[in-house]
Amino acid sequence: MRWLDGKNILSNRASHIFYIGPIPEGHIVRHRCGNPGCVNPKHLLLGTQEDKLQDARDRDRFARGEQHPSAHLTEEDIRAILASDEHRDILAKRYRVTSRYISMIQRGVRWSHIVVDHLPEKVRVRRQLAGSGQGHHKTHLTPDDVRAIRKDDRVQSKIAADFNITRQAVSNIKLRKHWRDVPDD
Structure with a gap:
């Protein structure tokens, strides 16, 4: 008006x-x-x-799952993806979505209202360890490395090069977005 x-x-x-x-x-x-x-x-x-x-x-007003206007997959598709041992690239082609989206489904980031009850054991364990940083499958850092990164006052690109990680990873460690449970000594 x-x-x-x-x-x-x-x-x-x-x-x-x-x-x-x-x-x-x-x-x-x-x-x-x-x-x-x-x-x-x-x-x-x-x-x-x-x-x-x-x-x-x-009030449960958010459309989710098949009710979401842009949903391409069904709940049946999600259960089949979770039950499959095939690589996510193969699943992505079959379901005409990105490999990243398949990964997000498998990790419970997308379709979480279905995925939580169907997470594979390896994903459950990884989620439990995720807070420590060491639970991530690609990490090579130790808690001592994390403490050293937090104390290092050099520019992030130099720190990243020394520890063979990205500048974003350095930033996330310094801001305590990653490796939150590692205390400073």
Whole structure:
């Protein structure tokens, strides 16, 4: 709707401003009733975008699996992928998706509502070890290497070259995105 100053405004925001009061910067109007078109001031409350996303999760409003508009695979396909011992490149060609997508399914990153109950034992173990960094199948670093990387004040490209890792890996270690459980001595 068009507001007093001639600018367009969502009707729920207009209702909140008119009946309840101004909307602080960085806040949005949420709906207690869960109806996005509702303008009843008794149903409106302020919150953040994170609050709104949590409301959607609580109400199971996110389309997932086969109900997602861009879904290419079915739940049956996912179960077959998880049960297969074939390489992900072969599976990717068969199901007409990328090898990376097959990997994400196998690791439980995609289709997690199905995958969690069907994860192969090796993936479950890898997930349990993932917090340590040493559980990753490609790592060659030790906890002492991680401590040395964190203490090293040189540019990341030099550190990366010395430890045979990427600059991004150095950054992730220094920011404690990876190897979080390794304490500094």
